[in-house]
Amino acid sequence: MASPTERNDARKGRNFHPKGGSRGRSDRRPATVSDDWIWGWHAVEAALANPERGKPQQLLVTADKAKQVEARFGRTITFEIAEAHKIGLGLPQGAVHQGIALRPAPLEDADLDDFEQRPGAIVLVLDQVTDPQNVGAILRSAAAFGVVGLVLQDRNAPKLSGALAKAAAGAVEQVPVARVVNLSRAIDELSKAGWRTVGLEGEADRGLHEVLDGTPTVLVLGSEGEGLRRLVAEHCDELAKIAMPGGFESLNVSAAAAVALYEASRPRK
Numbered sequence: 001m002a003s004p005t006e007r008n009d010a011r012k013g014r015n016f017h018p019k020g021g022s023r024g025r026s027d028r029r030p031a032t033v034s035d036d037w038i039w040g041w042h043a044v045e046a047a048l049a050n051p052e053r054g055k056p057q058q059l060l061v062t063a064d065k066a067k068q069v070e071a072r073f074g075r076t077i078t079f080e081i082a083e084a085h086k087i088g089l090g091l092p093q094g095a096v097h098q099g100i101a102l103r104p105a106p107l108e109d110a111d112l113d114d115f116e117q118r119p120g121a122i123v124l125v126l127d128q129v130t131d132p133q134n135v136g137a138i139l140r141s142a143a144a145f146g147v148v149g150l151v152l153q154d155r156n157a158p159k160l161s162g163a164l165a166k167a168a169a170g171a172v173e174q175v176p177v178a179r180v181v182n183l184s185r186a187i188d189e190l191s192k193a194g195w196r197t198v199g200l201e202g203e204a205d206r207g208l209h210e211v212l213d214g215t216p217t218v219l220v221l222g223s224e225g226e227g228l229r230r231l232v233a234e235h236c237d238e239l240a241k242i243a244m245p246g247g248f249e250s251l252n253v254s255a256a257a258a259v260a261l262y263e264a265s266r267p268r269k
Contacts, residue, residue: 035159035161035162036103036104036159036161037090037091037101037102037103037161037162038101038102038103038104038161038162038165038166038172039087039091039095039096039097039098039100039101039102039162039165039166040096040097040098040100040165040166040169041065041068041098041100042169042170043165043166043168043169043170043172044059044100044101044102045072045170046169046170046171046172046173046174047102047104047165047170047172047173048069048072048073048077048102048104049073049173050107050173052107052108052173053104053105053106053107053173054105054106055105056077056078056102056103056104056105057103057104057105058080058102058103059077059078059079059080059100059101059102059103060079060080060081060082060086060087060090060100060101060102061079061080061081061082061087061099061100061101062081062082062083062084062087062099062100063081064099065098065099065100066079066081069100084097084099087099087100087101092162092163095162095163095166096166104161107160107172107173109177109178109179110149110176110177110178111178112149112151112178112180112186112189112190112193113193114149114176114178115148115149115176115178115190115195116148117193117194117195117216118148118216119214119215119216120214120216120264120265120268121148121216121217122145122146122147122148122216122217122218122219122261122264123147123148123149123150123151123190123195123216123217123218123219124138124142124147124149124150124151124218124219124220124221124257124261125150125151125183125186125187125197125218125219125220125221126138126150126151126152126153126157126221126253127153127183127220127221127222127223127228127229127232128153128156128222128223128226128229129152129157129221129222129223129253130156130157130158130223131158132158132162132163132164132167133163133164133167133254134224134252134253134254135152135157135158135164135167135168136163136164136165136166136167136168136169136171136172137167137168137254137257137258138150138221138253138254138257138258139164139167139168139171139172139175139177140167140168140169140171141254141257141258141261142171142175142257142261143168143170143171143174143175144171144261145261145262145264145265146265147175147261148176149175149176149177149178150175150176150177150178151177151178151179151180151183151186151218152177152178152179152180153179153180153181153182153183154179154180154181155181157179160172160177183220183232184231184232184234184235187218187220187232187235187236188235190218191218191235191237194216195216195217195218196213196215196216196217196218196237196238197217197218197220197235197236197237197238198211198212198217198218198219198220198236198237198238198239198240199220199222199228199232199233199236199238199239199240200219200220200221200222200228200239200240200241200242200256200260201222201227201228201233201239201240201241202227202241202242202250203241204239204240204241205239206238206239206240206241207240207241207242207243208240208241208242208243208260208263208264209243209263210240211238211240212240212263212264212268213268214267214268217264219257219260219261219264220232220233220236221253221256221257221260222253223253224250224252224253242256242259242260242263
């Protein structure tokens with residue numbers, strides 16, 4: 001028979017556990033959630049395998065995922081086993097972590113002069129693209145098409161973690177990323193170093209297929225809705241548009257990046 005205390009707890013709607021007492025605050029989502037975590041197998045696996053990162057700060061895995069980690073990395077990786085819902089408590093609401101979450105050592109930013117200039121090389125510059133899902137998807141396309149670098153504005157771009165890293169599916173570890181204070185100055189620096197800079201602009205006179213010539217090129221993409229800012233566009237060597245014979249007004253910026261990179265990857269005569 002239940003004790004008066006247990007009956008009272010039940011009437012009050014508490015989550016009562018006879019052996020452990022009330023679960024209390026330990027099973028509630030923290031008031032502030034860290035944005036330094038990476039989750040999802042592909043993103044975490046790539047981060048753990050990246051020699052540019054130092055020792056992981058914390059790795060949480062479910063019992064099943066622990067077997068996958070050991071199969072991939074042997075016993076060289078230290079991790080903590082936790083239930084799936086416990087892992088989710090430290091992540092943003094709705095994060096699909098697949099039983100694994102990593103708080104990695106920071107990844108060093110690249111410098112503009114780190115980007116390899118070679119025939120056909122492409123650097124992407126994102127102007128005011130702030131949505132983590134879009135930036136992650138762009139990084140994924142960038143890795144697929146062999147982009148040599150990505151440039152983001154320091155104060156108006158998301159961290160290379162969280163939902164961005166999940167959407168990038170490991171591409172955060174493959175594409176060098178430079179963060180700069182001023183995009184216009186960065187474009188000027190790249191131009192002086194021998195890169196040809198092309199801004200994507202829906203109102204441009206020439207199509208991207210007409211402008212690309214196989215030389216090392218910087219493609220500059222603006223945010224959805226606003227597009228390229230005027231000053232950024234003025235610092236590009238040329239503006240070009242993606243030909244859309246269907247007549248639709250615009251593409252999502254991540255889709256536009258994928259189309260532009262496909263066009264840039266085509267052989268030029």
